[in-house]
Amino acid sequence: MAGTGTIAGPAPVAPAITMDDRCIRIYCNIVGNLDLSPRVMRSMLDKECDDKRSNETYRQLMERRLGRAYGNGEWKKLASFSANVLETSTDSTKLDVTPLFLLFTKLFGLGKGGAFKDPTALLAKLGAVKKLRNDVMHDLDNAVDAQKFTELTAALEELVREAGRFYALPQADVDAEVQNLNNDIDKVRRMDSQIIYYWCARLASSGKRAIRLLWKAKFEHEKLSLNHETVQRQEVFHALDMNVRETDGGKTVSYTEIFEAREKVMVVTGVAGAGKTTLVKNIVLQFFNPQQTAPGYLRPFNQLIFFECRDRTTPTLSDVIQQHYEELCIELLKENVLMALLRLDVLFIIDGFDEVNENSRKVVLEIIMKTWRSNCRVLITTRPHAVKELAPLLRLNDVSSTQYEILPLTKLADQLAFLRRYEAALGGDTLTGEVSKSFESLSEDVRSLFTEPINLVHFCEMHKHFPKEISSWKMPGDVAPVKLRLYKELIQTKLAGSINEDSDILIKDMFNAVGAAALELLNDDVLILMEADHLVIKEKIQKTPKSNDEVDPAAVLSVMLKEHKPLCSNRSSSYEFKHKSEQEMFAGNYIVQRIIGGYADSLYSILGVPKEGMSRLREVLLYVVAALSRDSPRHLTRRWPQLKEALCYAGVTRNAVMACVASCPNAGMLGDLVGDGSSLHVREDRHVDAAVAMLSLSKPDAVEVYMEAAALRGAPWGALVAAAGGAGVWLTLSSPDAYEPHDDLLLPLHDSG
Numbered sequence: 223m224a225g226t227g228t229i230a231g232p233a234p235v236a237p238a239i240t241m242d243d244r245c246i247r248i249y250c251n252i253v254g255n256l257d258l259s260p261r262v263m264r265s266m267l268d269k270e271c272d273d274k275r276s277n278e279t280y281r282q283l284m285e286r287r288l289g290r291a292y293g294n295g296e297w298k299k300l301a302s303f304s305a306n307v308l309e310t311s312t313d314s315t316k317l318d319v320t321p322l323f324l325l326f327t328k329l330f331g332l333g334k335g336g337a338f339k340d341p342t343a344l345l346a347k348l349g350a351v352k353k354l355r356n357d358v359m360h361d362l363d364n365a366v367d368a369q370k371f372t373e374l375t376a377a378l379e380e381l382v383r384e385a386g387r388f389y390a391l392p393q394a395d396v397d398a399e400v401q402n403l404n405n406d407i408d409k410v411r412r413m414d415s416q417i418i419y420y421w422c423a424r425l426a427s428s429g430k431r432a433i434r435l436l437w438k439a440k441f442e443h444e445k446l447s448l449n450h451e452t453v454q455r456q457e458v459f460h461a462l463d464m465n466v467r468e469t470d471g472g473k474t475v476s477y478t479e480i481f482e483a484r485e486k487v488m489v490v491t492g493v494a495g496a497g498k499t500t501l502v503k504n505i506v507l508q509f510f511n512p513q514q515t516a517p518g519y520l521r522p523f524n525q526l527i528f529f530e531c532r533d534r535t536t537p538t539l540s541d542v543i544q545q546h547y548e549e550l551c552i553e554l555l556k557e558n559v560l561m562a563l564l565r566l567d568v569l570f571i572i573d574g575f576d577e578v579n580e581n582s583r584k585v586v587l588e589i590i591m592k593t594w595r596s597n598c599r600v601l602i603t604t605r606p607h608a609v610k611e612l613a614p615l616l617r618l619n620d621v622s623s624t625q626y627e628i629l630p631l632t633k634l635a636d637q638l639a640f641l642r643r644y645e646a647a648l649g650g651d652t653l654t655g656e657v658s659k660s661f662e663s664l665s666e667d668v669r670s671l672f673t674e675p676i677n678l679v680h681f682c683e684m685h686k687h688f689p690k691e692i693s694s695w696k697m698p699g700d701v702a703p704v705k706l707r708l709y710k711e712l713i714q715t716k717l718a719g720s721i722n723e724d725s726d727i728l729i730k731d732m733f734n735a736v737g738a739a740a741l742e743l744l745n746d747d748v749l750i751l752m753e754a755d756h757l758v759i760k761e762k763i764q765k766t767p768k769s770n771d772e773v774d775p776a777a778v779l780s781v782m783l784k785e786h787k788p789l790c791s792n793r794s795s796s797y798e799f800k801h802k803s804e805q806e807m808f809a810g811n812y813i814v815q816r817i818i819g820g821y822a823d824s825l826y827s828i829l830g831v832p833k834e835g836m837s838r839l840r841e842v843l844l845y846v847v848a849a850l851s852r853d854s855p856r857h858l859t860r861r862w863p864q865l866k867e868a869l870c871y872a873g874v875t876r877n878a879v880m881a882c883v884a885s886c887p888n889a890g891m892l893g894d895l896v897g898d899g900s901s902l903h904v905r906e907d908r909h910v911d912a913a914v915a916m917l918s919l920s921k922p923d924a925v926e927v928y929m930e931a932a933a934l935r936g937a938p939w940g941a942l943v944a945a946a947g948g949a950g951v952w953l954t955l956s957s958p959d960a961y962e963p964h965d966d967l968l969l970p971l972h973d974s975g
């Protein structure tokens with residue numbers, strides 16, 4: 223069979239052909255659609271393009287007929303996935319059914335030499351052949367259907383005869399072509415195991431089934447980062463929206479719509495924890511789900527290849543193929559399986575381009591170079607900063623792409639829906655709704671810390687591990703102590719395997735390195751870190767005493783910082799703590815460690831900021847007081863005069879003082895800050911206890927209580943009146959029931975003076 227792509231690689235030992243009838247049917251359909259159809263169409267194309275110059279590409283021919291050149295955007299829109307092959311091919315040998323069909327439709331639209339012939343009948347016959355190709359290549363049930371091959375042979379004969387009419391060929395020529403076609407059809411029926419289409423048939427027949435188990439085992443479950451609990455990945459999957467980067471202002475689309483892009487390469491970007499890997503793993507699971515036929519957006523693909531850029535051990539694409547189709551590669555050789563695969567309709571997924579290394583870069587490049595055919599598509603995920611490295615790689619290989627950005631979950635309804643899935647998956651039959659209820663009860667400020675999926679999963683984990691702390695979160699800063707513990711455990715997981723010793727001290731030192739930088743940046747009023755700042759912190763982490771070469775400081779930092787891709791490709795990335803309160807948390811933690819570590823330095827020299835600039839550290843100082851009161855009250859007492867002064871310079875508010883004391887009762891000495899001659903305001907029931915603690919150490923002129931009667935009834939109101947001593951107590955009660963008696967709340971005031 224001429225031009226059928228006989229195997230170019232080392233010939234495998236010819237297998238004993240014990241093909242079952244099913245495989246023969248698939249073989250016929252594959253050869254019919256991948257070989258016979260294009261050959262018939264190519265011979266027609268040569269007639270249609272008899273004016274084509276030998277060194278002219280099909281794009282150039284179309285431009286000549288159009289009378290002008292296409293703009294690049296116009297061309298991409300017009301030629302879609304076939305753009306590349308049509309602008310590089312000067313003959314039809316590399317064109318298969320999809321670009322051929324497209325070419326015919328466009329050429330007919332352009333007309334030839336002013337003459338117009340109605341192509342409707344011919345296009346209908348071409349369309350029938352193209353439809354059969356897609357039916358067979360996208361659905362195995364059709365590929366095993368012998369009737370499809372019968373339909374195809376009939377459709378091809380009709381096409382040859384219709385082309386004869388359209389191009390006014392002599393009847394004898396048409397009959398000869400039909401005879402040739404029938405001879406080829408007969409040859410197909412006597413299967414040839416030495417041609418590439420045989421391997422294609424084997425792949426189409428058993429390839430998907432062979433790797434289904436591989437991916438199911440790898441991806442079916444998701445292990446949570448902290449408690450090693452697992453959830454079914456597909457059960458918790460939340461369909462995230464995407465922003466199309468190319469369109470200014472950004473159109474929002476669902477993740478399935480990214481496959482509607484005209485470009486063959488789709489690049490999905492997202493910050494750390496935005497859900498890139500989760501997205502592609504779910505796509506893999508959906509593709510291989512044995513229970514259902516693949517969802518519509520995946521139906522055009524016959525095979526799926528998944529490659530992770532963090533892989534350092536797979537040097538070539540054929541090795542990747544070997545991992546996918548181990549058994550077939552033993553029999554057919556990996557190079558041949560790869561060659562055959564590239565003839566099928568394949569989706570290549572490349573995950574985590576930002577983690578690419580010397581080896582995996584070669585594989586990525588091979589994928590990009592070998593998938594020029596219109597039947598392959600490539601989905602690449604990356605953190606935003608690496609786009610500037612990926613874009614030139616694509617450009618250099620003349621590949622156009624569409625870029626999408628995963629959108630954060632900013633709406634409460636979406637956040638709750640996300641949490642409920644995890645809660646249901648973790649709670650088994652006992653869904654209590656506690657996690658989502660607890661989240662819903664948080665203030666909007668606090669909730670704004672949880673817009674990336676990873677943070678929402680952390681919330682679930684914190685809820686499980688530290689539920690009491692969560693119920694006391696009132697401000698973003700409240701999340702910090704619990705987060706710190708969580709960060710510690712996340713880094714421990716990141717470092718697992720790279721350190722042998724107890725990681726506690728190493729992590730403490732790393733936190734200090736990051737905290738010192740966070741403090742310095744706050745002092746300079748800097749929230750965005752430039753590449754140089756990032757480098758300095760990385761060096762500090764590397765120099766921590768228990769660190770070693772195995773510890774990757776960038777990986778440790780990626781747990782704490784989020785990265786921003788520059789808009790301009792010649793600029794470097796910038797970084798940011800996941801929230802300002804987290805920067806304050808790391809800075810505060812560093813100060814606490816310096817104080818507890820027994821350093822004699824004055825507070826001001828630790829803070830490194832003059833009194834006038836102290837307001838920048840307001841929240842940091844409150845964090846320090848709260849942390850010391852929790853972890854080492856004696857150090858709080860010892861440092862209190864300095865801290866009090868700094869807090870005064872920082873202009874800490876009464877409300878903030880009250881909130882701080884409320885979350886750390888040992889911090890009652892903050893009452894000092896309320897000062898003589900002023901009054902203490904109590905507006906929340908949880909602050910009543912705090913006010914009692916503060917009054918034991920300071921004596922304001924008055925205590926003013928503004929509260930709902932029911933709330934005050936549940937608080938130690940009597941103790942507050944007693945602690946107020948000589949200070950005047952001013953009580954303003956509110957109640958939904960105007961006639962409800964409140965005599966009980968007046969009782970403690972009796973004899974109070």
Ligand SMILES: Nc1ncnc2c1ncn2[C@@H]1O[C@H](COP(=O)(O)OP(=O)(O)OP(=O)(O)O)[C@@H](O)[C@H]1O
Pocket residue numbers: 444458459460461462492493494495496497498499500501574605675676677679
């Ligand atoms: N769409 C989603 N549905 C449910 N959970 C998700 C989703 N996306 C992410 N998650 C959760 O967030 C975690 C982090 O997501 P993922 O690893 O996919 O992020 P990423 O963008 O690949 O991050 P990185 O850049 O750090 O590799 C996942 O392990 C999963 O628990």
